[in-house]
Every structure is written in structure tokens, then in C-alpha cells.
Amino acid sequence: xxxxxxxxxxxxxxxxxxxxxxxxxxxxxxxxxxxxxxxxxxxxxxxxxxxxxxxxxxxxxxxxxxxxxxxxxxxxxxxxxxxxxxxxxxxxxxxxxxxxxxxxxxxxxxxxxxxxxxxxxxxxxxxxxxxxxxxxxxxxxxxxxxxxxxxxxxxxxxxxxxxxxxxxxxxxxxxxxxxxxxxxxxxxxxxxxxxxxxxxxxxxxxxxxxxxxxxxxxxxxxxxxxxxxxxxxxxxxxxxxxxxxxxxxxxxxxxxxxxxxxxxxxxxxxxxxxxxxxxxxxxxxxxxxxxxxxxxxxxxxxxxxxxxxxxxxxxxxxxxxxxxxxxxxxxxxxxxxxxxxxxxxxxxxxxxxxxxxxxxxxxxxxxxxxxxxxxxxxxxxxxxxxxxxxxxxxxxxxxxxxxxxxxxxxxxxxxxxxxxxxxxxxxxxxxxxxxxxxxxxxxxxxxxxxxxxxxxxxxxxxx
Amino acid sequence: xxxxxxxxxxxxxxxxxxxxxxxxxxxxxxxxxxxxxxxxxxxxxxxxxxxxxxxxxxxxxxxxxxxxxxxxxxxxxxxxxxxxxxxxxxxxxxxxxxxxxxxxxxxxxxxxxxxxxxxxxxxxxxxxxxxxxxxxxxxxxxxxxxxxxxxxxxxxxxxxxxxxxxxxxxxxxxxxxxxxxxxxxxxxxxxxxxxxxxxxxxxxxxxxxxxxxxxxxxxxxxxxxxxxxxxxxxxxxxxxxxxxxxxxxxxxxxxxxxxxxxxxxxxxxxxxxxxxxxxxxxxxxxxxxxxxxxxxxxxxxxxxxxxxxxxxxxxxxxxxxxxxxxxxxxxxxxxxxxxxxxxxxxxxxxxxxxxxxxxxxxxxxxxxxxxxxxxxxxxxxxxxxxxxxxxxxxxxxxxxxxxxxxxxx
Numbered sequence: 090x091x092x093x094x095x096x097x098x099x100x101x102x103x104x105x106x107x108x109x110x111x112x113x114x115x116x117x118x119x120x121x122x123x124x125x126x127x128x129x130x131x132x133x134x135x136x137x138x139x140x141x142x143x144x145x146x147x148x149x150x151x152x153x154x155x156x157x158x159x160x161x162x163x164x165x166x167x168x169x170x171x172x173x174x175x176x177x178x179x180x181x182x183x184x185x186x187x188x189x190x191x192x193x194x195x196x197x198x199x200x201x202x203x204x205x206x207x208x209x210x211x212x213x214x215x216x217x218x219x220x221x222x223x224x225x226x227x228x229x230x231x232x233x234x235x236x237x238x239x240x241x242x243x244x245x246x247x248x249x250x251x252x253x254x255x256x257x258x259x260x261x262x263x264x265x266x267x268x269x270x271x272x273x274x275x276x277x278x279x280x281x282x283x284x285x286x287x288x289x290x291x292x293x294x295x296x297x298x299x300x301x302x303x304x305x306x307x308x309x310x311x312x313x314x315x316x317x318x319x320x321x322x323x324x325x326x327x328x329x330x331x332x333x334x335x336x337x338x339x340x341x342x343x344x345x346x347x348x349x350x351x352x353x354x355x356x357x358x359x360x361x362x363x364x365x366x367x368x369x370x371x372x373x374x375x376x377x378x379x380x381x382x383x384x385x386x387x388x389x390x391x392x393x394x395x396x397x398x399x400x401x402x403x404x405x406x407x408x409x410x411x412x413x414x415x416x417x418x419x420x421x422x423x424x425x426x427x428x429x430x431x432x433x434x435x436x437x438x439x440x441x442x443x444x445x446x447x448x449x450x451x452x453x454x455x456x457x458x459x460x461x462x463x464x465x466x467x468x469x470x471x472x473x474x475x476x477x478x479x480x481x482x483x484x485x486x487x488x489x490x491x492x493x494x495x496x497x498x499x500x501x502x503x504x505x506x507x508x509x510x511x512x513x514x515x516x517x518x519x520x521x522x523x524x525x526x527x528x529x530x531x532x533x534x535x536x537x538x539x540x541x542x543x544x545x546x547x548x549x550x551x552x
Numbered sequence: 553x554x555x556x557x558x559x560x561x562x563x564x565x566x567x568x569x570x571x572x573x574x575x576x577x578x579x580x581x582x583x584x585x586x587x588x589x590x591x592x593x594x595x596x597x598x599x600x601x602x603x604x605x606x607x608x609x610x611x612x613x614x615x616x617x618x619x620x621x622x623x624x625x626x627x628x629x630x631x632x633x634x635x636x637x638x639x640x641x642x643x644x645x646x647x648x649x650x651x652x653x654x655x656x657x658x659x660x661x662x663x664x665x666x667x668x669x670x671x672x673x674x675x676x677x678x679x680x681x682x683x684x685x686x687x688x689x690x691x692x693x694x695x696x697x698x699x700x701x702x703x704x705x706x707x708x709x710x711x712x713x714x715x716x717x718x719x720x721x722x723x724x725x726x727x728x729x730x731x732x733x734x735x736x737x738x739x740x741x742x743x744x745x746x747x748x749x750x751x752x753x754x755x756x757x758x759x760x761x762x763x764x765x766x767x768x769x770x771x772x773x774x775x776x777x778x779x780x781x782x783x784x785x786x787x788x789x790x791x792x793x794x795x796x797x798x799x800x801x802x803x804x805x806x807x808x809x810x811x812x813x814x815x816x817x818x819x820x821x822x823x824x825x826x827x828x829x830x831x832x833x834x835x836x837x838x839x840x841x842x843x844x845x846x847x848x849x850x851x852x853x854x855x856x857x858x859x860x861x862x863x864x865x866x867x868x869x870x871x872x873x874x875x876x877x878x879x880x881x882x883x884x885x886x887x888x889x890x891x892x893x894x895x896x897x898x899x900x901x902x903x904x905x906x907x908x909x910x911x912x913x914x915x916x917x918x919x920x921x922x923x924x925x926x927x928x929x930x931x932x933x934x935x936x937x938x939x940x941x942x943x944x945x946x947x948x949x950x951x952x953x954x955x956x957x958x959x960x961x
Contacts (some may be wrong), residue, residue: 184799310709322730
């Protein structure tokens with residue numbers, strides 16, 4: 090019975106209808122539940138809400154001991170003498186939501202009326218900016234101008250599409266391949282460059298590797314490299330938002346590899362139990378450095394995992410900026426209004442290498458990379474859509490790219506010429522107030538560097 | 553404050569439905585009837601008392617009243633304690649009191665942990681709080697230490713002040729990734745943009761036959777993590793004061809409690825007070841030798857001191873309280889006076905608090921030492937279950953007496 094749900098959703102999408110998430114899905118789920126019990130599914134939420142609102146522990150077991158025990162902690166289970174193992178995979182995989190075809194045609198032409206022209210153009214401009222920024226920073230690393238870089242090539246639609254659907258007050262916990270979210274919120278190219286160069290204008294004060302951006306002002310938490318640690322943190326932030334009853338949600342991004350981490354499991358599980366308003370956005374780009382998804386998990390991708398935790402989920406075409414935008418927009422609404430987590434799996438492809446320390450041609454074919462880079466480029470796809478509607482043309486394109494290159498050159502030059510943070514930055518912010526032992530260590534370090542300046546970089550000021 | 557209005561039934565089941573039998577053993581009931589003068593001198597602080605400064609004003613009262621007894625006796629000596637003011641409670645109640653006061657004072661303070669809600673916590677530190685503050689502020693979590701520690705980090709970075717309770721400190725090893733890589737680091741790596749005012753607390757140390765996995769001394773493992781502060785409480789007085797100070801601190805603080813000290817009874821002031829996170833406690837002034845200790849070993853040292861005083865020694869006993877960073881000011885002053893140091897700890901010999909403390913003392917006070925620093929610690933073995941073997945892994949008073957004799961002659 091369980092595989093009828095995807096089929097129904099698939100039928101809806103083929104008909105070109107975007108299912109209204111709440112009512113239809115609840116109706117669908119209740120229909121499914123009817124097979125197992127007479128209690129519609131949304132009423133199962135009640136015990137959970139009650140627990141978190143009152144202080145009385147829930148009486149879990151049925152009081153009527155004469156009856157067959159078929160009530161397990163709030164869920165009704167029916168018995169069957171037919172031995173039936175739930176299959177490890179369903180006949181149909183979770184369908185993938187998309188609005189644009191690979192060539193940028195709206196699958197439902199009438200939905201053009203729901204689109205905002207200015208927004209679409211702005212999204213496109215930002216996607217191009219991200220693409221250009223990535224290309225130039227990557228080259229800068231290859232030239233030895235910055236030490237390290239991680240590109241987002243191929244995933245621009247996820248970055249910008251999701252960012253455009255969020256509010257400025259939504260708190261973002263990213264992995265490291267989502268600078269587009271920060272860019273959408275207003276982080277300037279200069280600020281990106283400052284962080285990559287670790288100069289004195291870097292908000293992180295030169296303490297982190299390139300691409301570990303963070304901005305308190307833009308509600309984007311500083312990137313921390315360990316995989317998936319941000320997932321439970323986002324749940325914690327959502328917990329705070331729920332307590333304060335704010336009209337905002339927490340959003341966390343991670344890759345397909347991140348779903349193998351224990352933190353992912355724990356974060357999803359607890360978000361569901363708590364009813365935390367958090368969006369889990371998985372960029373399933375097919376690769377975790379050299380590990381393909383076939384070696385990462387055996388489930389039907391990531392979207393299916395949501396159900397195991399009691400989390401509503403959707404699979405979306407990650408290279409379709411419009412689909413990502415609408416999916417995240419609806420998900421956000423559900424998360425904030427209904428106090429529930431939502432899992433979004435965006436299917437895409439990591440066109441670039443994992444990072445500048447990686448050469449992906451060692452473990453995947455160059456043809457495959459080229460195919461996705463040229464024939465399935467999300468930026469080109471959105472451009473084709475815009476151009477077919479006469480909302481964009483080649484002249485705009487050339488102007489934009491030219492302008493961006495000029496900006497990037499100047500931004501790089503600027504960032505390079507700035508001083509690095511002084512030595513005192515090594516010891517500040519470890520604690521709120523610098524303790525005695527660190528003060529002593531600072532003095533020792535300054536003395537050593539002052540005494541043997543030739544053995545230390547000349548561009549680090551002593552103060 | 554609502555302190556006097558909280559009625560605690562001291563008689564019956566406040567030991568709670570705990571499955572750990574050792575806590576009701578009479579050997580655990582170390583009851584102090586009155587506090588020593590020195591503790592009375594860490595007096596009332598203003599309600600917004602920020603414990604950030606390491607140079608808190610020295611208390612003049614302390615200097616004039618030297619207590620010659622190892623264990624403070626009732627009445628005559630202590631002037632403040634002579635009045636009937638203050639109330640008696642057990643250490644876990646003191647923790648709860650501190651927690652409750654802070655939760656009342658600041659609505660952003662919340663508690664996360666396993667069974668902290670209706671169950672009241674495995675050691676009853678959060679008993680009654682869920683009824684008072686609601687299920688969301690005293691949050692029961694699933695069994696995922698990494699998850700709820702991560703949650704606390706995320707919540708702290710976005711404005712809350714969470715307290716994470718590890719059911720046993722040893723379980724927080726599962727949260728080590730979040731604690732080390734994020735909790736300790738993100739204030740620094742974000743350039744100071746995000747603060748992480750979490751308190752991570754829980755019982756650790758060797759209990760009564762809890763087995764190796766539940767007898768870990770996590771202070772060893774955490775002391776190296778940059779960005780963390782660590783304190784260890786040892787009496788109801790400092791437990792409450794440190795709890796309050798830790799919650800008010802902007803830094804992530806690890807509050808190490810000891811599983812066998814929860815039922816320690818003491819009379820603490822009715823007035824609000826906050827202890828200093830970076831200050832060591834002078835338990836007993838003396839001039840022959842400096843004994844540095846913390847947590848449960850403080851009480852073993854005090855027991856040994858009774859015997860030592862009878863034999864004519866005059867040890868100066870300091871409870872270091874602050875495990876990270878060390879209060880070298882207090883410790884240094886003591887070493888300059890006595891020139892001999894004995895460290896008594898429960899950590900393993902290798903890589904424990906004692907090992908770091910020795911190194912710090914040698915770096916800073918080498919010229920004042922008349923003898924090598926002695927350190928009594930547990931052996932580098934997992935704690936066995938058998939009671940007799942377990943006792944042999946923990947430093948006992950006779951060992952301390954013998955070490956002092958060796959050190960002082």
C-alpha cells in the first residue's frame with residue numbers, strides 16, 4: 090500500500106498541478122492511514138502537541154485491558170496473519186518536482202502568471218554572479234593567490250532559488266557549498282574576497298579557511314567544516330524561534346554525504362519530535378568527494394528518509410531554479426505555520442571538483458563532467474526560460490558578465506592589497522575577555538616574532 | 553527571591569527513584585554543619601554580577617580570620633554562620649536552586665537533556681522545573697548527545713542561553729565533536745560575531761561500582777579544547793554559585809559535578825550570591841605545604857588533614873575550582889608561602905588536570921619550590937566494577953597523609 094502515495098503525487102505533477110501541500114497531502118495521508126486504522130493521520134499529531142504544551146505525561150497504553158493491545162504509544166497498529174516484509178525499495182522512486190524542462194520551457198505554460206518577472210531576472214543575475222565569482226576565485230587559487238577554494242558550479246539554482254524563497258530573518262546553517270545564499274542576502278563580492286584572503290576586513294578576522302563565510306547581520310552562521318554538525322544546531326535555533334514564537338524558521342544545507350553522519354539522523358529525529366520550524370535542504374549532487382551516492386546509501390535517495398522520522402519531505406529538480414524556489418517557499422510556510430520540519434532533497438550534479446585539493450577526473454569520467462557542465466547547466470536553463478519570454482537577451486548577458494569580471498578583478502586586487510589581521514587577533518575572541526594565561530602567551534609570541542622577524546611572514550603586523 | 557517559598561522535603565524520597573544504590577550508602581553522607589569562614593567571604597554580588605574578571609577584589613575579612621581546624625566546627629569561629637540565617641540543603645538541591653533562580657531571572661535560559669523534564673533529571677537537579685517553566689524550557693531530548701549539544705550550540709548562537717545536562721559526563725564523549733569543533737571554536741572563527749553562552753554540566757568521576765564507562769573523568773579530555781572554560785564544584789555553596797556564574801558567562805562553560813557529592817549537605821546563605829568562575833577557593837590556610845585539589849578529592853584531603861594536623865603539620869588546602877584556566881594567582885601566592893606542593897586529583901596519571909597543573913606551576917613558580925611537585929592521581933586503568941579494586945584506583949586519605957610526610961619530612 091505504501092507505494093501508492095508517490096504514484097498519486099506523480100499523477101498530480103504530470104497533470105501539471107502543483108499540489109497544495111497542506112490539505113491535499115493530509116487528505117492523501119489520511120486515505121492511506123485508513124487502511125491501517127480508523128483514525129485520520131492528522132489526529133496523530135495531537136498527542137505530540139499536547140505533550141509539549143502541558144506538563145502531564147501522556148498515558149500511553151490503552152486503559153481497557155480486555156481489548157487486544159493494539160495501541161503502541163499513540164499509534165494504532167492493526168494485526169495481520171499475512172507475513173509481509175516491507176520491501177527495501179518501492180517500485181517507483183519518489184517523483185521529482187520540476188517546473189522547467191531541461192531546455193527552459195515551462196511545463197505548465199499557464200503558470201507564467203504566477204511568476205514575478207523582476208524576481209526571475211534578479212535570480213538569474215545572482216546565479217550568473219555566483220558562477221563568475223566561483224570561476225575567478227578558482228583560477229585565483231590555481232595561481233596561488235588564495236590558498237583554497239570550493240566551487241558551487243552546477244548548484245547555483247539550489248543556492249539562489251532557495252535563498253530567494255527565504256526571509257531575511259530566517260537563520261541559515263550551511264555546509265560550505267552555499268555562498269549563493271549569502272550573496273542573495275547582500276554579502277558583497279568584496280566581502281567574499283576579504284574572507285578568502287583572510288585580510289583585516291574579513292568578518293572572521295582571518296581565522297578560517299576560505300569559503301568559511303559567516304555574517305551575524307545577514308543571519309548566516311559561520312561555516313564550520315565538520316560535516317553535518319550544523320544540522321542539530323539548526324534544530325536548536327528553530328527551538329529558540331519556536332519558544333519565542335517568531336515568524337522565522339531555521340534552514341540547514343548539507344550534501345548527500347552529510348546524510349550518513351549521525352548528526353543528520355539525530356537532528357531530523359529531534360526536529361520531528363520537537364515540531365521545530367526547520368528546513369533540511371539536501372543538495373544531492375551525486376558525489377561526496379570520490380564516493381558516489383550508490384556507495385553512500387542504499388535507500389531511494391534522501392527524500393524517502395523523511396518518512397522514517399515523521400518528517401514531511403519532497404524531492405525537487407535542483408537544477409530548476411523555479412522549482413527550488415516554489416518548493417522552498419511552500420516548505421517554509423508549512424514549517425513556520427505548522428511548526429514542523431520539512432526535508433527537501435534537491436537533485437543536482439557537482440560539476441566542479443570537491444575543492445581545489447581534489448581532481449575529480451581521477452574517479453569520474455571527464456565526459457560525464459562535461460555533459461553536466463554544458464548540457465545540464467542550471468544557469469543556462471534559466472536563461473533559456475528568460476530569453477524565450479523576452480525577459481533577457483544576449484546583450485544583457487554580455488554586459489552582465491563583462492561587468493562582473495571587471496568587478497571581480499578589482500575586488501581581488503583590493504583584497505590582496507589589504508593588510509592581514511595583527512598578531513593580537515590570534516588571542517582575542519577565544520573567550521569574551523582575554524584570560525591571564527593567553528595574555529602571557531601573547532606576550533611571549535610577540536617577543537619571539539619581534540626578535541626573529543625574518544623567520545615570520547612580513548605582512549603580519551605585530552599588534 | 554522565592555527561595556524561602558520553595559519547600560524541600562529533606563526527609564523522604566529526594567534521593568529519588570534512582571537505580572544507583574551507592575547514593576544511599578551512609579558512607580556518602582558527608583555532612584557539614586557550618587561553613588568555614590573563608591567561604592563566607594565570597595559574599596553577596598550584585599544581581600548582574602559578571603564573573604568575567606579574574607581580579608575580583610580580595611576579601612579583607614578572610615585575611616583576619618584564620619581557621620586552625622581542618623574541618624570547620626559549629627558556632628564559635630564563624631561570625632556570619634553563627635546566626636541562624638541561611639538554609640540547609642543538599643548539593644543537588646543547591647544546583648537546582650541556582651538553576652531555578654537563573655531561569656526566573658532570564659527567560660532565555662533553558663535546559664536540555666535526557667529525562668530532565670517530568671522525570672526531574674537522573675539526579676533530580678531539574679526536579680520541578682518542567683512544571684514551573686514548561687516543557688519547552690526544560691526540554692526532554694532523545695538519546696543523542698551530539699544532537700542536543702549541537703542544538704544547544706545552535707540555540708546559543710541565535711540568542712538563547714541553554715544548559716546541557718549530560719546524564720553522565722562520560723556520555724558527553726559522544727558530543728565531543730560539537731563541543732570541540734563548534735562550541736569552543738565558533739566564537740573565534742566567526743570573528744567574534746557569534747557567542748556561545750552554553751553551560752554543559754553533568755556528573756562525572758568515580759562513583760560506587762558504576763563500571764568503567766560511567767566513571768570517566770572528562771575534565772582530562774576537555775582541558776585542552778580552546779575556547780572552553782571549565783569549573784568543578786565540590787560543596788553546595790560553590791555548586792550554586794558556580795552554576796549561576798556559568799549561566800551568566802558569555803563563554804561556553806563546562807561544570808563538572810561529581811556523582812558521589814550530590815547528597816552533601818551544607819548551610820548556604822539566603823541572599824543571592826554568585827561565585828567567581830576563575831577563582832580558586834582557600835579551604836584551609838596553612839604554612840607547611842600547599843595541597844591543590846578539586847571536586848571529591850577535596851573531601852578526601854580534608855579527611856587526611858585531620859590526621860595531619862594531629863601529627864603537627866599545617867597544610868594549606870586549596871580547592872582549585874577553576875580547571876580551565878587555573879587560578880595561578882591564588883595558587884602562586886600559596887606556593888610562595890609554603891614552597892611545597894601536593895596535587896590530589898581523581899584524573900588518570902597521564903594527561904589529567906594534575907599533569908597540566910604541574911606543568912603550569914613549574915613554568916611559573918619554579919624558583920619558589922623546595923621540592924618536586926608531588927601528584928597523587930588515579931592509575932591509567934579503566935575503573936573496575938569490583939568495589940575493592942575500584943577503591944584502589946581512587947586516592948584515599950592515608951595515601952595523602954603518607955605523601956605529605958614524604959614531602960615535608
